[in-house]
Amino acid sequence: MSTILKxxxxxxxxxxxxxxxxxxxxxxxxxxxxxxxxxxxxxxTLMKVIxxxxxxxxxxxxxxxxxxxxxxxxxxxxKGIAIIFQxxxxxxxxxxxxxxxxxxxxVKSICGIKNLDYAAMYKKADEIxxxxxxxxxxxxxxxxxxxxxxxxxxEIAKALTYDANILIFDEPxxxxxxxxxxxLFETIARLKKQGISMLYISHRMEEIxxxxxxxxxxxxxxxxxTANIGEVTEQQLIAxxxxxxxxxxxxxxxxxxxxxVLKVKNxxxxxxLEDISFEVRKGExxxxxxxxxxGRTEIAECLCGLMKHYSADIEFMGKSFKAKSYxxxxxxxxxxxxxxxxxxxxxxxxxxxENMTMSILYRISKGSFIxxxxxxxxxxxxxxxxxxxxxxxxxxVDNLSGGNQQKVLVAKALCANPSLLILDEPTRGxxxxxxxxxxxxxxxxxxxxxxxxxxxxxxxxxxxxSDRVVxxxxxxxTGELERKxxxxxxxxxxxx
Amino acid sequence: MKKKLHIxxxxxxxxxxxxxxxxxxxxIPDGIFFNPSVLIGTTSDIAYLGIMALPMTFIILTAGIDxxxxxxxxxxxxxxxxxxxxxxxxxxxxxxxxxxxxxxxxLNGILVAKTKIHSWLVSLGTMYIFQSVTWFIxxxxxxxxxxxxIDFGTGKIAGIIPNQLIxxxxxxxxxxxxxxxxxxGRYLHAIGxxxxxxxxxxxxxxxxxxxxxxxMGVMCALAGxxxxxxxxxxxxxxxxxMNIEVITLVxxxxxxxxxxxxxxxxxxxxxxxxxVLKKGLALMGMSGDVYxxxxxxxxxxxxxxxAYLEVRKRLASREMAVKNMNE
Numbered sequence: 001m002s003t004i005l006k007x008x009x010x011x012x013x014x015x016x017x018x019x020x021x022x023x024x025x026x027x028x029x030x031x032x033x034x035x036x037x038x039x040x041x042x043x044x045t046l047m048k049v050i051x052x053x054x055x056x057x058x059x060x061x062x063x064x065x066x067x068x069x070x071x072x073x074x075x076x077x078x079k080g081i082a083i084i085f086q087x088x089x090x091x092x093x094x095x096x097x098x099x100x101x102x103x104x105x106x107v108k109s110i111c112g113i114k115n116l117d118y119a120a121m122y123k124k125a126d127e128i129x130x131x132x133x134x135x136x137x138x139x140x141x142x143x144x145x146x147x148x149x150x151x152x153x154x155e156i157a158k159a160l161t162y163d164a165n166i167l168i169f170d171e172p173x174x175x176x177x178x179x180x181x182x183x184l185f186e187t188i189a190r191l192k193k194q195g196i197s198m199l200y201i202s203h204r205m206e207e208i209x210x211x212x213x214x215x216x217x218x219x220x221x222x223x224x225x226t227a228n229i230g231e232v233t234e235q236q237l238i239a240x241x242x243x244x245x246x247x248x249x250x251x252x253x254x255x256x257x258x259x260x261v262l263k264v265k266n267x268x269x270x271x272x273l274e275d276i277s278f279e280v281r282k283g284e285x286x287x288x289x290x291x292x293x294x295g296r297t298e299i300a301e302c303l304c305g306l307m308k309h310y311s312a313d314i315e316f317m318g319k320s321f322k323a324k325s326y327x328x329x330x331x332x333x334x335x336x337x338x339x340x341x342x343x344x345x346x347x348x349x350x351x352x353x354e355n356m357t358m359s360i361l362y363r364i365s366k367g368s369f370i371x372x373x374x375x376x377x378x379x380x381x382x383x384x385x386x387x388x389x390x391x392x393x394x395x396x397v398d399n400l401s402g403g404n405q406q407k408v409l410v411a412k413a414l415c416a417n418p419s420l421l422i423l424d425e426p427t428r429g430x431x432x433x434x435x436x437x438x439x440x441x442x443x444x445x446x447x448x449x450x451x452x453x454x455x456x457x458x459x460x461x462x463x464x465x466s467d468r469v470v471x472x473x474x475x476x477x478t479g480e481l482e483r484k485x486x487x488x489x490x491x492x493x494x495x496x
Numbered sequence: 497m498k499k500k501l502h503i504x505x506x507x508x509x510x511x512x513x514x515x516x517x518x519x520x521x522x523x524i525p526d527g528i529f530f531n532p533s534v535l536i537g538t539t540s541d542i543a544y545l546g547i548m549a550l551p552m553t554f555i556i557l558t559a560g561i562d563x564x565x566x567x568x569x570x571x572x573x574x575x576x577x578x579x580x581x582x583x584x585x586x587x588x589x590x591x592x593x594x595x596x597x598x599x600x601x602x603l604n605g606i607l608v609a610k611t612k613i614h615s616w617l618v619s620l621g622t623m624y625i626f627q628s629v630t631w632f633i634x635x636x637x638x639x640x641x642x643x644x645x646i647d648f649g650t651g652k653i654a655g656i657i658p659n660q661l662i663x664x665x666x667x668x669x670x671x672x673x674x675x676x677x678x679x680x681g682r683y684l685h686a687i688g689x690x691x692x693x694x695x696x697x698x699x700x701x702x703x704x705x706x707x708x709x710x711x712m713g714v715m716c717a718l719a720g721x722x723x724x725x726x727x728x729x730x731x732x733x734x735x736x737x738m739n740i741e742v743i744t745l746v747x748x749x750x751x752x753x754x755x756x757x758x759x760x761x762x763x764x765x766x767x768x769x770x771x772v773l774k775k776g777l778a779l780m781g782m783s784g785d786v787y788x789x790x791x792x793x794x795x796x797x798x799x800x801x802x803a804y805l806e807v808r809k810r811l812a813s814r815e816m817a818v819k820n821m822n823e
Contacts, residue, residue: 014815306696326698336696344696347686349756354682359697361679368678391816399817412697 003065004029004197005050005081005166010059012045019045020056021221027166030195032188034202034212034229038241038431042221043201047168050199051076051083077104082159083168090143090151090158097121097139100128100158128160131194132187149180156187167191168199173207174429177292185211203431205234219243242433250464251440253447257467258282260315261451262334262420264303267312272298273475280420280451285442287466288455289491295475296455297339300422304329304336317419330359333419337409339428339455341402345409348398352390353379355397356412382411386441403434410441421445422453427461439465459488471495505750508801509765512794516769520776529776533656539771540658541726544569544719545738546767547664549745550671551712553763556746558687558705559755560615564604565716566738567626572597572713573720573730574634586644594717600626601713605706615709623739630732649725660722667715668764675760680704688755745770748795750802769794 005027012020020042027033037043048054050061052070061068063079070076076083090099106120125139134157137150146154152172159167169188173181188211191198202208208215209229217224217240224240260279267276273295280286288296301307303314305323314321316332323329329336338344346355356379357364364374379393386407390400397405406426413421426442427435442465446452456462462469463486471479471494479494520529528534539546548565555562575596580589604622608615651659675681686694687701694701724730749766751758773794777787 325700326696327700330698338696343690344692347690347693349689350686354686358682358686358694358699361682361699365679368680369673370677370679370682395816396813399813 002029003027004063006062006065007046007050008060010046010049010061011057012049012054013057019221020049022223023059023218023221024223025199025216026226027197027199028214030192030197031213032192032198032200032211034200034208034215035218036202036208036215036237036241037218038433041218041241043218044170045221046218047083047170047199047201050168051081077162077164080162080164081166081168082162082164083170084152084155084159084172085170090154092144093142095140095142096137096146096154096157097125099143099154100125100161102158104162124161125157128157131160131190132157133190147180148175149177149183152176152184153187156191165195166197166199168201170201171203172200173202173204181207203429205237208237209234217241238432241431250461251436251443252285252465253443255283255446255467257284258449261317262303263313263315265313267299267302267310267314269298269302269307269310269475273302273310276472276475276477278470278477278480280453282451283446283449284467285446285452285454285465287462287469288453288472289459289462289469290472290495292457294472294495296472297424298475299472300336300424300453300455303422304334306336327362330416333417334422335359335413335416335418335420336422337413337424337426339425341405341409341429346397346405346412348405349396351394351396352383352388352400352408353393355408356382356415359412360415378415382414386411386414387437401431401434403430403437406430406434406438407441410438414445418450420451420453422455424455425457426454427456427458435461459491463488463491503805505802505805506759506762506765508798508805509748509750509762509769512798513765513769513772516772516776520772520779524776524779528779534775534779536656536661537658538775539664539768540660542767542771542774543658543660543664544722544726545741545745545770546764547667547715547719547722548712548738548742549749549763549767550667550760551708551715552742552746553671553675553749553751553758553760554684554708555615555712556743556751556753557684557755557758558691558708559753560608560705560708561619561743561753562604562615562709562712563619563739564600564623564626565712565742566735567623567630568597568600568604568713568735569716569720569723569738570730570732570735571600571626571629571633572717573724573734574630574732576717576721576724577730578633590721593721594714597713597715597717597720598710599713600629601710601716602706604713605709608709609702609706615705627732627735630730630735634730634732645721645725646728649722660726663718663722664767667718668760671760672764680707684708685756688752688757744791744795748798750798 003026008024010020010023023042023046025035025046035043035046045054049056050070052072052075055071061070068079070079091102101121106117107114108117122139132153134153137146137153143151143154156167172184176184188198200212212229214226214228215232215237216226217237219241258281260281262280265277267273276299278286288299290296298307302310302312303323305325305328316334321332323334342348347358353375357375361370364371364378376393383393388407388411389404397408400408410426423442427438430438439461442452442454454462454465467483469481469486469491470477471491473495481490517529517535521527548569552562552565572593576589576593579592580586583589604619607613607618611618648659653659653662683694683699683701683704687704691701720730745766746763747753748769749758749762749764751762770791773790774787777790
């Protein structure tokens with residue numbers, strides 16, 4: 001095989017930081033090359049240099065052995081390099097066809113006036129759709145009416161309209177369901193067979209091991225190493241990414257379980273939940289497994305009073321309990337940490353301090369006025385306890401890494417002195433280093449006697465951390481497994 | 497590099513204010529403008545607008561708006577005039593006006609909190625309702641308030657500080673405290689940025705939204721009384737365009753209509769600026785059209801400066817973010 005794209009000695013600084021420091025990467029003809037690194041390692045910056053969004057301060061780039069410079073994104077397209085963005089760059093009110101040729105529509109002159117050449121567009125689009133094996137997307141459909149997976153297909157088709165032979169995928173599976181991931185991988189296999197070379201950024205280890213040929217690890221803007229995928233283990237990869245041995249990936253501590261803290265009987269919510277019953281004991285981590293949309297989040301929201309009009313017999317801390325509002329639940333010590341950090345969890349333009357105390361402000365105020373001394377004390381304690389990495393407590397949350405934002409979110413929950421903590425996808429969009437740290441925090445909390453319900457779609461995490469797992473499917477409980485009986489197959493069987 | 501001068505919106509406003517005062521002081525003959533009673537008096541003429549701009553700042557902080565304030569004020573003032581004419585009791589009249597303002601504000605608030613319609617549209621509707629309420633109560637007559645209200649409205653403490661200004665200052669201090677020190681202020685900023693996250697923190701965001709519209713209503717009623725106390729009368733066209741004038745004060749004060757960002761302090765300085773501008777131009781014998789032109793220009797200059805600061809702030813925080821992540 002021959003090298004198609006090669007970058008060496010790439011430097012890129014932003015004011016005050018070295019984003020890329022002597023970076024290198026080599027892509028071979030027809031290979032699937034994964035790029036991994038923690039958040040902020042420089043993956044996206046590297047891709048932006050390749051596609052001309054950023055200009056490198058220094059360094060060389062070779063395409064088929066020839067030295068090239070890419071000044072702007074259009075240059076990259078012209079050279080056959082295209083990127084499939086994490087969040088699609090499509091215009092949602094335009095059709096599939098219009099989007100595919102956006103910015104480089106074929107034209108023909110009629111009486112000296114340039115007109116869009118629809119015939120040429122359809123012809124080219126037919127070729128590409130056949131190439132990709134797409135049969136279920138209509139050219140005239142508006143993007144808005146398509147699902148995430150279909151949008152991604154259009155995005156790939158769009159890249160191919162530039163005759164791209166190098167495709168870059170930036171976390172393409174982040175928003176896809178398992179089934180959609182499978183069909184994306186089929187498409188990728190097809191592209192590979194046609195000799196297209198691909199760079200693939202992903203956090204998900206199992207994906208990298210499934211589809212990549214080689215992997216390049218980068219850390220803190222520097223190149224670490226490149227390896228054939230068959231010659232490394234997941235542990236090794238993670239160690240290279242974080243620059244140290246990780247130890248145990250799921251630091252679950254065995255805890256002596258106490259009395260039941262929460263007993264839920266026959267939780268019903270018309271159209272969403274049906275007859276769900278379960279118990280959580282003191283110091284226990286109860287996992288909730290199931291597909292996205294199975295009703296796990298809804299169970300949590302009912303318990304916390306964030307969702308209304310349901311019926312259930314709930315016993316919490318030994319007495320009958322039904323939250324009329326989330327404030328009720330907080331007062332009793334039942335706290336929910338949302339899966340959507342930026343929408344429901346945090347007010348990202350505000351500071352760490354303001355976010356952490358948002359749900360307990362009423363407790364640390366005298367009358368209507370905030371007790372700032374008390375607030376500072378609380379915030380400093382939890383920032384230290386959880387190891388939130390930030391210059392100070394007034395730092396804006398938006399500027400923190402995903403892992404640190406998640407820690408702020410957990411700290412916000414802990415401020416409220418919970419007896420039961422419901423964590424919804426606690427490590428989504430968090431890099432491996434921070435993930436392990438959050439697992440350690442959760443494990444310690446359980447050891448200190450906190451009961452935790454953990455909703456997660458990350459199967460290794462769920463099985464690694466839980467004492468017991470409840471499986472939910474279409475709003476019904478389909479099974480319950482003890483830790484000694486855990487098996488991924490069995491959970492999947494009950495969930496699907 | 498860290499010791500860059502931090503320039504805030506309020507500093508820019510303050511500079512504009514000082515420049516305008518100096519400008520008028522020099523341009524107006526005999527230094528009349530520097531005469532303490534003139535200078536202090538500048539803001540008292542529009543104190544009633546400033547009073548309405550305080551709660552309006554709260555509403556705009558939550559990314560809402562209230563277009564009905566002008567006629568809400570007029571309707572409350574009309575309630576006072578009618579009740580006062582009937583009972584001849586100042587106390588009863590004032591209580592009736594404040595109660596009416598509270599009720600009108602509650603109507604706005606409950607509609608905004610309970611329906612999913614944006615306050616922009618709700619208050620557009622109630623604006624027309626309040627205008628016609630004014631007419632229902634007062635007909636085409638203008639009612640003049642009693643001398644007591646006028647005496648107070650035009651009176652001065654120690655012969656120099658107008659009562660109107662004192663009331664504005666007291667209200668400003670209360671709202672400033674609420675903005676910077678209270679849980680309410682914290683919640684208002686947070687709601688403007690991300691209402692969902694506030695609800696998911698166990699805070700009754702809808703109740704807070706309703707509450708600030710009630711505050712708006714009460715303050716409009718107070719403004720109506722102050723307006724009567726200096727202008728003798730109200731009729732159903734009095735409140736016309738007043739909503740825009742109040743919103744102008746808030747926006748000039750650096751509060752973002754997108755919500756979350758802004759301060760009561762900024763609104764107060766903006767009120768002083770408008771007061772100086774109006775009085776200064778009037779003393780120079782300029783017409784209202786010249787005032788409009790200059791007001792527009794000042795507003796645009798200030799908004800450009802705010803936008804520039806915002807970009808600078810964002811770049812700086814981006815830089816810090818990257819630095820923090822790479823540490």
